Amino acid sequence: MLNRLIVLAALLLPACFANAHEYTLGDLQIAHPWSQELPPNAPTVAAYFVIHNAGKTADRLLSVDSPISGEAQLHEHVMQNDLMKMQPVPSVEIPAGGDVTFAPMAYHVMLLGLKDRSLLSDGKRFPLTLHFEKSGDVTVEVAVQKQAPEATQKHAHAQ
Numbered sequence: 506m507l508n509r510l511i512v513l514a515a516l517l518l519p520a521c522f523a524n525a526h527e528y529t530l531g532d533l534q535i536a537h538p539w540s541q542e543l544p545p546n547a548p549t550v551a552a553y554f555v556i557h558n559a560g561k562t563a564d565r566l567l568s569v570d571s572p573i574s575g576e577a578q579l580h581e582h583v584m585q586n587d588l589m590k591m592q593p594v595p596s597v598e599i600p601a602g603g604d605v606t607f608a609p610m611a612y613h614v615m616l617l618g619l620k621d622r623s624l625l626s627d628g629k630r631f632p633l634t635l636h637f638e639k640s641g642d643v644t645v646e647v648a649v650q651k652q653a654p655e656a657t658q659k660h661a662h663a664q
Contacts, residue, residue: 526646530635530637530641531560532558532564532640533599533637533643534556534557535554535643536554536555537554537654538633538646539647539650539654540647540650541649541652542626542650547619549616549619551580551613551614551615553613553653555604555606556599556604557603558603559602560602562601562639564599564638564640565598565599565637565638565639566596566637567636567637569614569636570634570636571616571631571647572631572632573616573619573621573625573631573632574617574618575618575619578614578615579593579595579596579597580592580593580612580613581594581611589610591615593615594612596638614633624649627650630646630647630648630649631646632645632646633646
């Protein structure tokens, strides 16, 4: 009986962590890259994640790219004249010992000129490569989800 329970636990354990995925590049940790499932005719898609810099020096996210799009841009939301506006940014500083949250209504990655829509439905994943000034490049797998993770919704304005 104990052997069956151990086997069952071993089989179920990966399911518990199916949506939680993290990547490490030097002192940087990129937590749970995700994107929301969009209608088939949506012209763009956004990607989100949290970057934690455990190091003693700042780094900078210079650019991103993905094979599913013709172009990828770093964006932010800002309030201008009582209106929330989305605008591209040339780079994003990742402070030493700090976090930067890419979330709806905050920093985010915009993927334009979508090439492969087959990877944009719930449960699928697509690659996204982040290019850092000091740490170099890391490719992460962005999990496509029907809804934003609960923690992201609560901290969307934290940067």
